[in-house]
Amino acid sequence: MIELPQQLVRVGASAHSKDDALEQVAALLAEGGNIDPAYLEGMRVRETQANTYLGNGIAIPHGTPDSRHLIRKTGIAVLQLPQGVQWGADGEQVHLVVGIAAASDEHLDILRRLTRVLGDEDGVRRLWVTQNPADIVEALTGERPPAAVTAAPAAAAPALPFSAQVTLPNPLGMHARPATMLANMVKKSGAKVRLGRDAALSSGRSADATKLMQILGLGLTRGTTFTVSSDDQATLKAVVDAIHAGLGDDLSVTPASAAPARRQRDWQPATPGTTLEGVGAADGLVVGVTRQHAPKALNVPDTPTDPAEAAAQLDAALKAADADLDNVIADVRAKFGAEKAAIFGAHKELLADEGTVQDAVSRILDGHGAAWAYQQATNERVASLQKLDDPTLAARAIDLSDVQRRVLRHLLGLHEENIQTGGPVILLAPDLTPSDTARLEPDAVLGFATAQGGPTSHTAIIARGLGLPAMVAVGDGVLDVPDGTPAILDGSAGFLYLNPTDADVQSARDRMAGLARERETARAARHHPGVTRDGVRVEVAANINRAGDAAGALDAGAEGVGLMRTEFLFLERDSLPGEDDQEREYRAMAAALGDRPLIIRTLDIGGDKEVPYLGLAREDNSFLGIRGIRLCFERPDLFLPQLRAIARVARDHPNVHVMFPMISTLEDFRRARAILDDVRQELGAPRIPLGVMVEVPSAALLAEQLAPEVDFFSVGTNDLTQYTLAMDRMHPQLARQTDAMHPAVLQLIRLTVEAAQKHGKWVGVCGGAAGDEVGALVLTGLGVKELSVSTPQIPGVKAALRQHTSQELKELAARALQQPDAASVRALVKG
Numbered sequence: 001m002i003e004l005p006q007q008l009v010r011v012g013a014s015a016h017s018k019d020d021a022l023e024q025v026a027a028l029l030a031e032g033g034n035i036d037p038a039y040l041e042g043m044r045v046r047e048t049q050a051n052t053y054l055g056n057g058i059a060i061p062h063g064t065p066d067s068r069h070l071i072r073k074t075g076i077a078v079l080q081l082p083q084g085v086q087w088g089a090d091g092e093q094v095h096l097v098v099g100i101a102a103a104s105d106e107h108l109d110i111l112r113r114l115t116r117v118l119g120d121e122d123g124v125r126r127l128w129v130t131q132n133p134a135d136i137v138e139a140l141t142g143e144r145p146p147a148a149v150t151a152a153p154a155a156a157a158p159a160l161p162f163s164a165q166v167t168l169p170n171p172l173g174m175h176a177r178p179a180t181m182l183a184n185m186v187k188k189s190g191a192k193v194r195l196g197r198d199a200a201l202s203s204g205r206s207a208d209a210t211k212l213m214q215i216l217g218l219g220l221t222r223g224t225t226f227t228v229s230s231d232d233q234a235t236l237k238a239v240v241d242a243i244h245a246g247l248g249d250d251l252s253v254t255p256a257s258a259a260p261a262r263r264q265r266d267w268q269p270a271t272p273g274t275t276l277e278g279v280g281a282a283d284g285l286v287v288g289v290t291r292q293h294a295p296k297a298l299n300v301p302d303t304p305t306d307p308a309e310a311a312a313q314l315d316a317a318l319k320a321a322d323a324d325l326d327n328v329i330a331d332v333r334a335k336f337g338a339e340k341a342a343i344f345g346a347h348k349e350l351l352a353d354e355g356t357v358q359d360a361v362s363r364i365l366d367g368h369g370a371a372w373a374y375q376q377a378t379n380e381r382v383a384s385l386q387k388l389d390d391p392t393l394a395a396r397a398i399d400l401s402d403v404q405r406r407v408l409r410h411l412l413g414l415h416e417e418n419i420q421t422g423g424p425v426i427l428l429a430p431d432l433t434p435s436d437t438a439r440l441e442p443d444a445v446l447g448f449a450t451a452q453g454g455p456t457s458h459t460a461i462i463a464r465g466l467g468l469p470a471m472v473a474v475g476d477g478v479l480d481v482p483d484g485t486p487a488i489l490d491g492s493a494g495f496l497y498l499n500p501t502d503a504d505v506q507s508a509r510d511r512m513a514g515l516a517r518e519r520e521t522a523r524a525a526r527h528h529p530g531v532t533r534d535g536v537r538v539e540v541a542a543n544i545n546r547a548g549d550a551a552g553a554l555d556a557g558a559e560g561v562g563l564m565r566t567e568f569l570f571l572e573r574d575s576l577p578g579e580d581d582q583e584r585e586y587r588a589m590a591a592a593l594g595d596r597p598l599i600i601r602t603l604d605i606g607g608d609k610e611v612p613y614l615g616l617a618r619e620d621n622s623f624l625g626i627r628g629i630r631l632c633f634e635r636p637d638l639f640l641p642q643l644r645a646i647a648r649v650a651r652d653h654p655n656v657h658v659m660f661p662m663i664s665t666l667e668d669f670r671r672a673r674a675i676l677d678d679v680r681q682e683l684g685a686p687r688i689p690l691g692v693m694v695e696v697p698s699a700a701l702l703a704e705q706l707a708p709e710v711d712f713f714s715v716g717t718n719d720l721t722q723y724t725l726a727m728d729r730m731h732p733q734l735a736r737q738t739d740a741m742h743p744a745v746l747q748l749i750r751l752t753v754e755a756a757q758k759h760g761k762w763v764g765v766c767g768g769a770a771g772d773e774v775g776a777l778v779l780t781g782l783g784v785k786e787l788s789v790s791t792p793q794i795p796g797v798k799a800a801l802r803q804h805t806s807q808e809l810k811e812l813a814a815r816a817l818q819q820p821d822a823a824s825v826r827a828l829v830k831g
Contacts, residue, residue: 004141008032008077009133015085018094019044022061025099028077034101035071042067043099050367051306053092056124057084062100065366071101078136082129095128098140102362160192160229162236167225170249174220176346176396178247179212183349185242186210191232193239197224209239212353216396217384267490267511269497269504276474276481278449280494281460284469285512287505288446290485291425295436296417298408302372310370314360317370317410321351324406332438332462343399343434343458350403356381371411378404399458402433419445426489426496428478434458442466447489449496451476471496522799526557530787530798536806538780540798541597541788543766547588553791557798560597560655562714562788563766564589566642567604576614576638582645590653597655599714599764599788600646601693602672603638604628604661614638623722628662628693629672636675643676647685659691659714664698666705673709695719700748703755710761713752714788717767717775721745739822740769741778746817746825753783764788773800774829780806781813 008028015021026040042063046052053059063070077099084093127136138144170178186193186209193209197218207214209228220226228243230236267285304310325348333341350356356377363373378400385397409416419427419436427440427448437459440448445468453459453472463470469491481487481498488497488508500508530540541562542553553561569577569585590598605614605627614635632639650656660672669692680688691712694700696719703713717740721727724745727738740746749765756763764786769775771789776797779787789797804812816825 004076004137006133006137006145009136011080011131011133013079013081014083015081018085018087021079021085021097025077025079025097029099029101032075032077034073034075039063039067039070051088053087054308056121057093057095057128059087059094060098060100062102075101160194160231162233163227163229164236164240165225165227166240166243168220168222170246171222173222174215176349178249179215180349181247183210183212189235191230191235193230196227211355212349213355213381269500271501271504272497274498276478276496278471278474278494280492281472282463282468282470283492285508286446286469286489287508288424288426290428290481290487291483293419293427293429300371300375300408303369304367305369307364310364311361313370313411314374317407318351320410321406322348340462347399347403350400371408374407398431398433402435426487428481430479432459434462437462447491449474449478449489451478522795526795530801532801532804532806534805538801539786540794541786542791543788547585547592550589550592556791556794558794561593562599562764562786564600566601579641579645582642583648586646586649590649590656593655595655597657599657599659601659601661603632603642605631629660629668630662643679647680647683650688651685657689659693661693662695663692664696666702669706694752696723697748700752703752707755707759707761712761713756713763715749715765715767717765717769724748740767741774741822741825743817743819750782757783774826776800777804777809777829778813778816781809
């Protein structure tokens with residue numbers, strides 16, 4: 001941020017002409033050591049080339065590019081003229097002359113603030129007449145200077161005094177949504193915060209934490225260790241805690257937006273001809289003819305106009321693009337849900353990035369047209385993103401390109417381009433933007449293949465939401481395929497087969513019909529009970545976070561809720577939810593389920609889920625520290641209101657169950673049960689079925705002692721796996737090895753099931769292993785009676801169970817326990 005010393009703000013001045021005002025403001029800049037006095041001539045020349053009047057009585061005189069060699073250091077000076085002075089031929093009266101010596105881009109924060117000041121007409125008029133220079137300094141810099149000001153020019157800002165190193169936990173890295181949350185948090189704090197890729201921020205690889213594009217430009221990926229520095233220690237702690245908490249990302253599960261795993265081909269032509277290979281981005285097999293789509297290049301001439309007029313044009317285009325995105329968000333939310341709509345919420349943040357707008361404004365002030373200035377500013381940032389090593393972050397370049405085209409269309413007066421297909425086709429393109437993809441109609445596009453792009457791009461995510469088979473990164477060869485070429489697209493494995501034989505087309509259609517029958521059979525039977533082929537019941541429930549998710553889970557065939565993650569009531573807000581807030585949510589969930597079971601997990605915060613506003617102490621190893629039930633014991637102000645809310649609901653809804661997370665000893669369970677019993681008795685609530693999460697090896701090893709006292713066990717395979725194998729499931733190198741099908745983990749689940757069966761209790765699994773086919777089959781074979789999975793997985797899990805008898809699954813589990821590793825276990829189940 002550029003500094004504006006108060007001695008460079010002259011209030012109560014007067015000028016008899018525009019040239020007199022220029023002389024006075026140039027003298028101020030010279031006094032501050034910012035310019036050689038000869039720079040005044042450059043300012044005069046600039047006024048003959050363009051009008052520097054912005055509006056609302058503000059002018060921003062500055063020199064020409066040819067006079068920049070006369071700038072000694074970047075800075076500004078302000079001349080206040082309460083009586084005003086005529087500035088242009090149209091009679092504009094200027095009351096604030098903001099002289100700019102722009103040797104670098106440090107002045108852009110000031111320019112951005114000026115655009116905001118212009119929007120507050122009453123505030124501007126107060127600045128015309130204020131007798132306190134500090135009012136003007138605060139308006140232009142955002143910082144109010146101290147009352148006592150020395151006459152000496154301000155010294156260079158010192159290095160930020162407080163710093164800490166942090167490792168990014170987000171599965172998809174520092175993408176737009178967490179970066180936006182971080183930027184907004186820092187802006188709200190008012191402190192200075194920088195992020196640096198290196199231990200020393202002086203290396204140049206650093207970012208202002210209020211600047212979205214600068215944050216994205218660092219290319220921070222999961223597992224990256226970087227430095228956070230601030231001028232305020234409390235802000236530093238809050239920022240570090242927020243980063244550890246994921247900045248709004250759910251770190252406990254694999255994101256739904258993650259790329260599908262690379263698959264082996266389960267179909268291929270018997271007599272392949274020309275074959276193009278790329279990366280599978282959205283599952284599915286489709287037969288059709290090709291159609292090329294090349295978006296029209298936007299011709300953006302540089303047509304300079306009056307800077308004030310160009311700035312107004314840019315502002316109008318940005319507002320229009322923002323309104324467009326509001327409509328897109330509403331449409332996408334209705335079609336595909338909130339997660340896909342959030343993609344375009346991130347587009348709104350890219351649109352509002354201050355650095356990009358400031359850069360465009362700077363080019364406008366240098367005499368360029370609004371469209372050309374905005375294109376150049378965004379092109380630089382697109383190129384910077386494309387250079388990032390991480391493909392997920394590099395994929396954000398297409399998002400910024402999408403935003404750029406949206407703004408440029410408004411600046412150029414062009415309508416949004418429609419994708420003309422001429423019928424159901426396999427679309428081929430250099431790339432598709434998320435906006436393009438969201439507008440595709442399934443009855444006109446069978447699938448698509450792009451020369452560029454990646455499987456984690458927002459374009460790929462939307463394709464998966466549409467159910468369109470898609471492949472990306474095919475290379476430029478795909479752009480040479482003539483329209484109307486017969487083709488078979490395999491979006492799962494990433495192959496495009498051109499000019500297939502009639503026999504191969506028929507074979508592909510047969511496979512497509514088989515896949516469709518499997519999906520339809522699973523969906524049609526989704527409301528049937530979970531059961532093996534010989535009639536052994538296995539309840540298939542849903543893992544959900546909010547009452548609003550219950551209807552979708554029931555429609556998918558959920559037989560109850562095996563895990564309600566109550567921490568999301570805390571994670572998705574910036575203040576503590578009250579007892580009444582919690583009761584409303586639990587009551588709505590219980591009512592939506594009717595007589596189906598609802599298992600509410602008490603607050604599970606700590607480890608990978610932290611809440612900055614709770615002010616929890618930072619731990620060196622949070623996974624081994626105060627988390628889950630341990631935190632609840634330490635914080636009765638959190639635990640008791642939650643238990644009271646649950647008990648109040650249980651008085652009216654007998655389907656409510658409770659389970660405690662992170663139980664590692666028998667004493668843990670007894671203590672938690674006693675607290676709940678006291679609450680129940682106080683409120684007159686009935687006995688509530690109680691279970692424990694088996695997430696640590698000690699709980700499994702103590703299952704024989706726990707089983708007589710609990711009503712059920714629920715195995716959290718994600719945590720149980722990481723604690724058993726001593727591998728952080730969020731570690732970038734180790735995460736892929738934390739597979740719950742490892743025989744060591746399965747042995748602990750077997751011990752838990754045997755202890756439960758001995759005492760007439762049941763075991764469920766609510767971790768990720770329950771949701772994949774191999775996990776569902778092996779766990780059922782071990783004797784697990786409930787599988788709680790994500791909503792989309794419910795029909796498939798039920799369908800997998802129906803293919804096998806309980807005896808077959810027992811034999812499968814017995815073989816699995818004898819295997820050396822998880823890969824060998826998975827190999828037992830043929831895909």
